[in-house]
Amino acid sequence: MPNAKPWILPLAIALVMSASLSAQAGVTDDVAKFFGLSFSKPAPVEDIPAPTADGPVAIAAPGSIAEIISLSDTATPSFPTVAVSQLAQPSVETPLHKLFCVEYARALTGLNIFGDAKFWWDRARNLYARVTVPAEHAVMVFTPSPRLKKGHVAVVSAIISKREIRVEQANWQNHGEIDHAMPVMDVSARNDWSQVRVWDMRSKAFGRVYAVSGFIAKHAMMQAAND
Secondary structure, eight states: OTTOOTTHHHHHHHHHHHSOGGGHHHHHHHHHHHTTOOOOOOOOOOOOOOOOTTSOEEEOOTTOOSOOEEEOTTOOOOOOSSOGGGOOOOEEEOOSSOOOHHHHHHHHHOOOOOSOGGGHHHHTTTTSEEESSOOTTOEEEEOOOSSOTTOEEEEEEEEEETTEEEEEEEOTTSSSOEEEEEEEEEOOTTSSSSEEEEEETTTTEEEEEEEEEEEEEGGGOOSGGGO
């Protein structure tokens, strides 16, 4: 403003300074417009678009010590059964005598299934509910393999997320030991719990991939015996 009176600019400053903090921005704009001035404004912040369901979404399982896992939109839902703050740390206990996975699972759940773990899935037929998703207190049945010639069973103690559970199990390392709150991660392509990795305390990482036949749930026991 080359022709502006010398008292105009001090007056404009005084008006701005006398305004309240909450209205200062508005007064500044009004004063600027009155005297033909303009102030540059920062560009508006654009919203970041939400991920689409067309491809995998990277999701970190709440409370998980696993790496980020890609979940597809076909992942099955599940609901946590324990708060993250209440999670027990994985630990290994050495009992007074060697325990096998089947006797420990039977003691924890009361399932009346006997024999090696590789027979449990078939022997649960017509006795208990056999499901493909984890449930608290259900028995996870590993499919026999060269590493698990007699199979393996573990008891689900908590559901952490749709990709992670905690289990109680015995003799996983073939030393008769007991694993408490051991993380197990679903790594199947469709989140159907057909393939899992079990946390390894020695390497502090998830181990090799194992196939799972499913879960045996006692609470959904057949009512045929009572009919």
